[in-house]
Amino acid sequence: MGIGNIFKMFQPKDKVFFVLFEKVAEELVAMSKEFHESLLDFDINDDTMLQHMSDYEHRMDDLTHEIFVQLGENFITPFDREDISHLASRLDDIADFMYASAKYIYLYKAPLDPAYTEFTLLIYKSCIEIEIAIKNLNGFKDSKAVKESCIKINSFENIADDVLSQAIVKLFETNDAIKIMKVKSVLEYLETVTDKAEDVANTIDSILIKYA
Amino acid sequence: MGIGNIFKMFQPKDKVFFVLFEKVAEELVAMSKEFHESLLDFDINDDTMLQHMSDYEHRMDDLTHEIFVQLGENFITPFDREDISHLASRLDDIADFMYASAKYIYLYKAPLDPAYTEFTLLIYKSCIEIEIAIKNLNGFKDSKAVKESCIKINSFENIADDVLSQAIVKLFETNDAIKIMKVKSVLEYLETVTDKAEDVANTIDSILIKYA
Amino acid sequence: MGIGNIFKMFQPKDKVFFVLFEKVAEELVAMSKEFHESLLDFDINDDTMLQHMSDYEHRMDDLTHEIFVQLGENFITPFDREDISHLASRLDDIADFMYASAKYIYLYKAPLDPAYTEFTLLIYKSCIEIEIAIKNLNGFKDSKAVKESCIKINSFENIADDVLSQAIVKLFETNDAIKIMKVKSVLEYLETVTDKAEDVANTIDSILIKYA
Numbered sequence: 106m107g108i109g110n111i112f113k114m115f116q117p118k119d120k121v122f123f124v125l126f127e128k129v130a131e132e133l134v135a136m137s138k139e140f141h142e143s144l145l146d147f148d149i150n151d152d153t154m155l156q157h158m159s160d161y162e163h164r165m166d167d168l169t170h171e172i173f174v175q176l177g178e179n180f181i182t183p184f185d186r187e188d189i190s191h192l193a194s195r196l197d198d199i200a201d202f203m204y205a206s207a208k209y210i211y212l213y214k215a216p217l218d219p220a221y222t223e224f225t226l227l228i229y230k231s232c233i234e235i236e237i238a239i240k241n242l243n244g245f246k247d248s249k250a251v252k253e254s255c256i257k258i259n260s261f262e263n264i265a266d267d268v269l270s271q272a273i274v275k276l277f278e279t280n281d282a283i284k285i286m287k288v289k290s291v292l293e294y295l296e297t298v299t300d301k302a303e304d305v306a307n308t309i310d311s312i313l314i315k316y317a
Numbered sequence: 318m319g320i321g322n323i324f325k326m327f328q329p330k331d332k333v334f335f336v337l338f339e340k341v342a343e344e345l346v347a348m349s350k351e352f353h354e355s356l357l358d359f360d361i362n363d364d365t366m367l368q369h370m371s372d373y374e375h376r377m378d379d380l381t382h383e384i385f386v387q388l389g390e391n392f393i394t395p396f397d398r399e400d401i402s403h404l405a406s407r408l409d410d411i412a413d414f415m416y417a418s419a420k421y422i423y424l425y426k427a428p429l430d431p432a433y434t435e436f437t438l439l440i441y442k443s444c445i446e447i448e449i450a451i452k453n454l455n456g457f458k459d460s461k462a463v464k465e466s467c468i469k470i471n472s473f474e475n476i477a478d479d480v481l482s483q484a485i486v487k488l489f490e491t492n493d494a495i496k497i498m499k500v501k502s503v504l505e506y507l508e509t510v511t512d513k514a515e516d517v518a519n520t521i522d523s524i525l526i527k528y529a
Numbered sequence: 530m531g532i533g534n535i536f537k538m539f540q541p542k543d544k545v546f547f548v549l550f551e552k553v554a555e556e557l558v559a560m561s562k563e564f565h566e567s568l569l570d571f572d573i574n575d576d577t578m579l580q581h582m583s584d585y586e587h588r589m590d591d592l593t594h595e596i597f598v599q600l601g602e603n604f605i606t607p608f609d610r611e612d613i614s615h616l617a618s619r620l621d622d623i624a625d626f627m628y629a630s631a632k633y634i635y636l637y638k639a640p641l642d643p644a645y646t647e648f649t650l651l652i653y654k655s656c657i658e659i660e661i662a663i664k665n666l667n668g669f670k671d672s673k674a675v676k677e678s679c680i681k682i683n684s685f686e687n688i689a690d691d692v693l694s695q696a697i698v699k700l701f702e703t704n705d706a707i708k709i710m711k712v713k714s715v716l717e718y719l720e721t722v723t724d725k726a727e728d729v730a731n732t733i734d735s736i737l738i739k740y741a
């Protein structure tokens with residue numbers, strides 16, 4: 106795991122994984138940016154955003170699939186195959202839950218809760234840190250910067266926990282059971298996106314511990 | 318991981334794991350078949366189905382336990398011990414959530430939602446593909462067929478996502494908060510079964526990537 | 530994995546992980562004891578318990594972080610780095626969900642359900658068994674005792690499943706949608722704590738299978 110991997114790191118076959126992970130991170134940044142900006146100025150009758158979220162989600166599926174195909178073909182990988190497949194799956198989860206959040210916002214047609222954009226901003230910031238972490242993970246260029254991004258993502262998840270509980274308390278004050286069920290469900294999907302970002306940070310962190 | 322495992326594959330000690338995994342798959346097919354057929358012609362006052370689901374769930378626990386006992390005794394395994402224990406746990410999850418779905422259908426005594434049998438049909442089809450995948454995984458006989466089954470299971474999970482969101486939208490139209498809570502909870506348990514089947518497919522897929 | 534690890538087991542560097550895991554287990558026992566005892570004689574207007582739960586949760590975060598730091602520094606570990614990081618994360622999950630349960634009991638200000646203390650007793654008993662299991666895992670002193678603790682934790686989780694479903698059925702009899710949503714949510718957090726304890730037991734079990 107020591108010397109062997111150091112050599113592997115300089116082999117060109119490696120590059121394909123980092124190229125793919127960087128593309129994945131770019132998609133997540135663009136997806137979360139559009140999600141956030143669209144909710145800041147939302148029109149339930151215009152489903153362009155939902156269509157775009159679905160497109161992003163499909164592209165993420167394709168990229169994730171491509172990573173798995175490459176794993177099947179490349180004997181040389183920059184770190185353990187299990188770590189690569191685990192990281193790819195966790196990144197895909199972020200897109201899945203972001204899309205699910207968007208879908209239920211449209212399906213329920215409930216008025217937007219002010220916490221929605223608090224969440225989407227935290228999600229957008231988390232995706233930016235994921236992109237930074239993945240760039241710095243490439244060739245284990247800058248372990249310290251990777252760690253800092255992971256710490257930030259963890260702190261965004263902690264903030265999201267508080268946003269969730271405060272939003273739920275306010276929501277119950279409406280005493281409107283149907284509305285509570287709908288909005289609580291969306292809030293929980295949104296909070297899950299930040300959990301999935303934290304899973305990505307923890308996965309990257311454990312890769313660092315093994316190889317850096 | 319290469320040559321070593323190829324030799325291991327032909328050793329008789331291996332067989333015990335495939336025999337056990339095939340038994341597990343058979344139980345899941347029978348369990349999901351009875352679950353589906355019983356809901357097609359359901360009588361809340363006859364709890365025979367629930368009793369059977371409980372029996373299946375116990376047999377699955379016993380088989381899963383037996384796989385773990387064998388893991389503790391057999392030095393030779395067809396693939397990594399972690400992969401065997403992971404696959405066994407994920408298969409057991411399918412039975413657990415199928416039993417939980419059945420239990421809450423009886424406990425809540427809510428009228429059946431038409432989506433229930435859409436889910437149970439998808440679950441039954443997924444279990445059939447799991448059985449096919451496990452048979453073809455034995456000795457890595459037919460990797461292409463294994464992959465095809467995994468793709469089908471993934472597509473069933475995608476369909477289940479849509480079944481869930483459409484059923485929830487219709488359910489909210491009743492405006493009956495108590496009924497919505499009960500039925501939504503059962504729908505979510507049923508959808509989780511298809512998620513667990515997808516986890517099995519992904520686990521099998523990652524075993525293929527490592528060894529085939 | 531065989532001889533190499535046997536030697537590693539006698540090396541002093543190892544000790545740090547068991548010392549940390551034993552501290553973690555002690556925190557969980559103290560946390561679950563206070564949680565249970567405080568709910569037996571509960572006063573919603575006195576938030577001392579919530580403050581203590583938050584303190585425990587922070588100390589658990591610090592200990593978990595310390596385990597990860599040591600993983601990054603120690604070349605020699607008593608078992609695979611992945612198993613150590615996995616076990617540490619699963620133990621931390623128990624504290625996270627115990628804290629979340631306490632938080633929502635205070636936030637919702639709903640009358641306590643009698644099932645709350647049934648759960649907290651099961652959680653407390655599970656944490657005691659986790660402490661026993663970890664002490665006996667140290668140097669693989671007593672594998673049989675470790676297994677027995679894991680079996681007990683699994684049985685507590687099974688009991689918790691029944692406590693949950695019976696409590697939910699009774700809760701629905703109130704026909705009070707708002708109350709049902711609040712209490713059901715707390716019950717589910719509490720039940721999740723026992724799921725997380727079961728995850729710890731399964732992780733310990735799989736470590737036993739690999740090394741004992």
